[in-house]
Amino acid sequence: GNSVTQMEGPVTLSEEAFLTINCTYTATGYPSLFWYVQYPGEGLQLLLKATKADDKGSNKGFEATYRKETTSFHLEKGSVQVSDSAVYFCALTSLGLVGGKLIFGQGTELSVKP
C-alpha cells in the first residue's frame, strides 16, 4: 500500500540552527513527493516537490531530495528563522491512487526560538 511516516514532533530549535525533518514512504509505482507547511490557523501551502528519483525540490531555503534507494524525502534547512515555526507535512501521490488523492504523514511541529 501507500503510506508516509514522519518523525515525531515537536521539534524545538534555536534561530539559525540546522533543521532536518525525516520522512520515509512506501508506495506502489512511482510516486511524486511533496512537503507542505501549515502556519497557525491557516490551510496547507505547498513548500516543495519532487516527481522522480534523485530530484531535489527547493524553496525558501528548504530542500528535500527524492531518494528511491532509501524511500526517503527528508526536509532540510541550513538556518531556521522564528518565522519558520509551523507544522510540516510530507505527502505522496501516485498514478495508482484512485482519484489522485494525496497521502499525508502525521505532520511535524517545528518551533524556532529567538
Add this chain to the structure above:
Amino acid sequence: SQTIHQWPATLVQPVGSPLSLECTVEGTSNPNLYWYRQAAGRGLQLLFYSVGIGQISSEVPQNLSASRPQDRQFILSSKKLLLSDSGFYLCAWRGALGNNSPLHFGNGTRLTVT
C-alpha cells in the same frame, strides 16, 4: 491564475444542527476536488473526493456527505452534527490531468460543535 475559496472561516454549531460548508475554485475547468479534515492531533484525513460533477467518492463512513452541483463547487454537509465532527476542514483541488501534481488547499473552516 487559479484560486480556491472556502467559507465560512469559522463556525460554531450546536449538536444536532445541520451543516453546509462551501468551496469554489476559479480559473480552471473540471478540477479534481477534495475535502480533508484535520482533527486536534494534526493528521489529515481524506473525507471525500470528486473527479466530476455529481461524482462523489467517500473515503470513510461518517456523519457527513458531499455534493458537487457545479464544475467548480464542492459542498460538505451534515443533517445533524455530532460533537466528533469538530475539526478543521480543508478543501483542495488539482487539475484533472495532473495526477502526479500537488493539491492546492483553501484556508480552511474551523468547525466547533458544542
